[in-house]
């Protein structure tokens with residue numbers, strides 16, 4: 001049995017960055033990844049850096065939910081702050097751009113909801129500028145002339161997931177972290193100072209264990225008898241051929257689920273939470289009805305996309321919690337077992353989630369007080 005200070009389970013953005021931060025502080029850390037590093041949600045997401053409360057969830061769950069969730073926006077804001085320095089730290093351009101995110105409305109009732117949402121965002125210091133039709137079309141003339149206004153959150157933007165995870169893998173390995181691919185954790189037992197982590201390739205004894213297993217994190221927690229309300233949800237995203245520079249913003253629609261951005265090579269990434277199909281034996285496949293719906297939604301907001309060919313779509317499991325609240329911290333009653341799980345928008349939140357977990361493992365005060373943010377620290 002190999003003895004290490006920290007075992008991290010799951011090599012997505014959170015696990016990899018936690019490994020990097022810990023190894024940089026001289027901690028003896030091994031990361032175990034069931035498949036390939038960064039190959040699940042962290043490498044397959046749409047690359048949006050989300051900050052504002054997501055409009056469809058605001059409509060679905062209402063103001064009370066939004067007020068309870070709002071402190072989490074401060075976490076996202078600080079994490080996006082870390083994104084701005086990340087490229088420099090890893091020595092690579094990660095295509096991080098904060099061009100602002102706009103929810104586009106077509107009806108007066110939608111504008112009222114955007115305004116109500118903006119008031120809740122303002123209550124935690126996140127500014128969303130309300131735009132009338134003229135202001136909106138002045139800054140985003142590529143939008144459909146059916147738009148009547150919108151809400152602009154300047155702190156939002158994008159990064160390139162295909163560049164991010166390889167860069168973090170290199171940084172973590174250069175700092176001394178040991179990263180094992182194709183090493184699925186099948187058992188976890190014990191307690192602080194003496195956890196036993198079992199894989200088909202051998203076992204580890206660790207002082208501390210970090211659960212960053214994304215959509216499958218509940219399985220890992222249950223090995224220690226801990227129940228968490230987190231599941232995996234199948235999503236799909238599509239990309240168009242490159243088109244001339246057109247869309248500097250992250251675009252959402254108040255008419256339905258949409259996230260739309262144009263990336264460095266000119267392609268437009270189109271997503272927003274549309275479900276993929278689950279195949280009989282567990283893999284995922286593009287849902288053609290949702291593909292069509294998602295593309296139609298995008299072209300309805302940005303008419304020029306009617307002439308852009310879609311060239312690819314892809315699928316992945318996202319980690320989701322019912323109330324959108326993250327599960328970040330040391331497990332109550334299981335000292336030495338840490339969870340780094342930010343649902344739904346965990347790419348945006350990845351850097352700070354990893355920083356907080358690394359701080360806690362090191363016994364330092366966390367980079368952000370998690371009270372009222374993580375369900376573990378209510």
Ligand SMILES: Cc1cc2nc3c(=O)[nH]c(=O)nc-3n(C[C@H](O)[C@H](O)[C@H](O)COP(=O)(O)OP(=O)(O)OC[C@H]3O[C@@H](n4cnc5c(N)ncnc54)[C@H](O)[C@@H]3O)c2cc1C
Pocket residue numbers: 009010011012013014015032033034035036037038039040041042043044045046047048049050183184185186212213214215216217220235236237259271315316317318319340341342343344345346347348349350
């Ligand atoms: C299609 C899609 C689009 C998205 N778009 C966005 C977006 O635009 N912006 C945004 O902020 N967020 C987005 N998300 C969400 C975001 O990608 C995730 O929340 C985030 O990447 C989660 O990172 P993670 O490190 O926690 O988990 P993951 O990246 O899922 O990594 C978890 C890892 O754990 C491994 N694992 C699981 N079980 C075991 C085990 N037993 N043993 C060893 N390893 C194990 C998995 O193989 C996986 O590699 C999107 C997600 C999807 C699927």
